[in-house]
Amino acid sequence: MTDIAATSGVHRLHPLVKLVWLIGLTVTVFRSPGATVPWLTAGGVMVLLWCASVPPWRLPGLRMWLTLAVMIVAVHVAFIREGRVVLGPVTAAGLEGGLRVTGRLLAVVLASHLFVKTTDPSSLAQALMKAGLPVRWGFALVTALRLVPVLRVEAHHVYRAQLVRGMPYDARGPRRWWLLLRRWLLPLLVSALRTAHALSLAMEGRGFGLHPRRTFRREVRRTFGDVVAAALLVMFIAAAEWLARHGG
C-alpha cells in the first residue's frame, strides 16, 4: 500500500501528473528500439525511489523480477545468433535484445512501484472523478483496494479452517491443487460475495448513488511542482526520441 506517511516531493505531486508520467514512461520505453533508453529510465526511476524514501530493494517480489530479467537475457543470448560475435556463442544482437526487453521490464516495474508507494489511492480516485470519471467507477477503484486485504485475510481463514478439519492442504503434489480448487475456492467466493453485498448495502445506506456527482472534503491541488514534472516528462520523451533516432 501507499506509504502516505512520507512527504517527499514525489509524494506531493498531483496524482494525475504521476499517472500521466507512468503512462508516458511506459509508452516511451516500449517505443524505444534500443536498450539505452530503457536502462537509463530504470536508473532514473531508481534515483527517484531513493529520493522518495522508497528503497528499491523493498520491491515486492524483487528476487522474482531479477530472476526473470536474467532468464530473459539468457534466452535471447541462447537463441539469437545473428550479428557480430561478442564472446563465444554470445552475439551483439542477442545481448542487445535481452538487455532491451529486460530494461523495459525493470523500468515499468520500478515506475509502477514508485507510483503505488507514493500515491494515496483516495486522492487518485478523487482526482480521476474530478477529471470526469463517473463516481461509481471512481469508488470501484477505492473499494477494490479496500477489499483486497480483507479478502486476503478471508482466504487465509478459509484455508486454515479446512486444514484443521483434516483437509490435506499441507500435503504435496497435484492433489493439493485439485483439493484447493474444489474445496477452498467456493467458500472463498461465497465469502467475497457476502462481503461485497454487505459493503454495497452500507454504501447505499449512507446515500451513495443519491446524486450523480459528489463533493469532496479536501481538494487535491495542483502546484508549481506539477508544472515542472509535466515539463520534465515532455523533455524526457523528446530526449528519448532523439536518442532513438541517433541509435540509442
Add this chain to the structure above:
Amino acid sequence: MIRCEQFGWRYAGASAPAVRDVTLEIGRGEFVVVVGPSGSGKTTLALAMCGLLIGRQGGQPCGTIRIDRRDVAATPLPELAQLIGLVQQNPQAQFATLNVTDELAFGLENRCRPPDEIHQSSAVAADQMAIAALLGRSLATLSGGEQQRVAVASLLACRPAALVLDEPTASLDPQTAGELFRSLANLARETGLTVVIIEHKLAQLLPLRPRLIGLDEGRVVLDQPAGDSAAPLLLRLTGPSPREVSTPAFADAPGELLVDVAHATVGADGRPILDDVSLQVRAGEVIAVLGPNGSGKTTLLHGLMGLVAPQAGSIHVAGLSVSARAVSRRARAVGLVFQNADHQLVAETVWDEVLFACRTQGRPDGDAEREAAALLDAAGLAARRGDHPHRLSWGQKRRLNLISVLLHKPRVLLLDEPFAGQDWENARFLLRAIGDIVNGSPTRPRGACLIVTHDPRVVRHGCTRVVFMTQGRVELDAPVPDAFALLRSRGHAAYVETGAAG
C-alpha cells in the same frame, strides 16, 4: 419516529414468516433494545426498518413500516438513509474508504454537502464516539472496538434521526462493549437520536435502562421499560436461566497432561502476540480463555493447533510437539472451531458438512452416520440436513461448526467464541456437547477444552478454570470462583458481571 403497523415478512421459499404482526411505535430519543432467541426475527426487523429488505431481498411483505411518516417500501434507499442508518455486525464489511477521516466524510460527500459542513459534522461525530485521536488513521490498523466506533461515527456524521445496530459488539470484549453501549445511551439522551440495538448482552444494557422489545417466533411478546416486572419474561426470551437448567458436571480430579505450553513466544510483523506464555491443561478441564481484544487469545488457540509456530519455547498437545506433525493429521486429536461460522462451511449439505472431517480422516461411515444423526437431532438441525449450510441462521451455523468437529471425538477441543450471538438455550447445547468430550466414556478417555469467550454465564456454569490474558501474557490462571474474585479486584469486573439475565 419508527412506526410498524401489522408488519410481517416471509422470505422466499420459507415455510413460515420470519416476522409477523409487528405493531410498534418508537419515538425520538428513545433507547431501545431488541431481545429474543436465535431465529426470532430480530435481524429481519432491523433490515426492514432500514429499507434493506422490501424490494431488495426475495420475500413477501405485509403491513407497513414508516420512518418519520415515510413508507419504507416506497422510499428509495439513499433517501431513507438520510433518516435512519444501520450498523452491521462486522464493521470491516461496511467501510467504503481507506482511512478514518474519509470514512466519516463519505455520507456527506454523497449528499453533496460543502467541505466546511463536512469537516464540522465529521468533527462532531468523532467527538461523540471519542475517536478524534483516530482521524487520518488507516482503517486497516484499527482494533475491533475502534472499527465499531468508526462505523457508528460514520453514520452519525450524516446526522440521521435514528440508528439501528445489529449485534454491534458480537466480537468485542466486555469492557469495549460496555463503553460503546454507554456512548449510545448518552447520545440518545443528549441529542434526541433514536437508538435501536439488537443484542444478547443484557447484563451491560439493563443498567442503562433501555426500553425492551422482545421477539419470539417473529412476534412482539414484550414491550416495556426495563424493570423487575420484565425480568421473568426476559429470562424466558433469552433462554432458561442457568440456575434453572443442568449444566455439565466435570470430574473433580484432572487427569493426564494434554496441553503443555512452556515459555512460548509467537510474533508477527516484528511484534510479539504471545509473550513467554506457559500453560498446562489436563484431561477433564474446561479452560475459559478471557481477555481484551488483541490480547493473544486466538493466537494461543492457533498455536495449540500448530497453525502458528512458536519462535521460542515449546508447545505440546496430546503428547506431541505441534511442529512434529502436519496440521491436517493433527486434526484427529485436536479440534478447532474458528471465530467466523462461515469460514468452516465447505460441504453442499448440512449432512455432508457434519461428516466432512470423518471422511477426510477415513473413518467408517456407518458409525459416523449414526452419531451424526443423533447430534443433528440434539442440536435441532435434523430437519435441515438436506439444506445448504449457508442457508442456516448464525446460531444454527455455530452449532453445525461444533458438531462437525465433535463427531470424530478429538481429545482436545479449541473453541474460538462459539457462544457469540447465541441465546442461553443454544449455549447450553454447546456446553453439553463439550462436556461429553471432556468427561469421556467407558470406551473413550477424558479430554480437555479451551474456550475463548466473553460470556460470564458460560464461564461460571461451563468451565473449571479461567486463564485471563493481557498483551500476549497470562495475567491470571485460577479456578473459576477465585478467578472471578481476582478479576473484580483487579478492575476487570466487566468480564464477570452476569446481570439480571444470568
